[in-house]
Amino acid sequence: MAAFALLSLLVHIFVVESVTAWSGSVTFYNNRWHDDSGGTYKYTMDDSQQCINLSCYNDRATSAKWSGLVEWGAFDGKSRIAFYTGKDCTGTVRHWEIKDPGYFPGNFFLDGIDDDISSFMIWQYSKTKKGTTLPCPWDFNCCLG
Secondary structure, three states: OHHHHHHHHHHHHHHHHHOOOEEEEEEEEOOHHHHHHHHHEEEEEOOOOOEEEEEOOOOOOOEEEOOOOOOOEEOOEEEEEEEEOOOOOOEEEEEOOOOOOOOOOOOHHHOOOOOOOOOEEEOOOOOOOOOEOOOOOOOOOOOOO
16 A cells, blocks of 8 residues: 555656646857847747757857756756757757756857757757757848847
């Protein structure tokens, strides 16, 4: 009976943790060290495992910050944010822990992906994408600020 109660409690905790709603954002900066004078692009999201194509800000990001993203995940109990050099979450990838990255990537040049990021994804359960999002067409030109 005690084993059943413990199992029931663990299932309850897992279900509550898994379905907790979240909404967060990732802000990309055209300049190093999160200087917004060169322009920014902010993307708001509420789902992990989605590949977000940066069609509106392709190959322009030099630094990034995030807030409000899901922190719990399958990577030692934490989730991660991954930045890719190719569209559809392909190419070279660099990733950081979401909850406590130690530092936000302030200069992608140091990571070998400066002005080369085309997509990103929140890794919560795995590194596998369950869908792809295209916020605007790839050939869209605008003055994002």
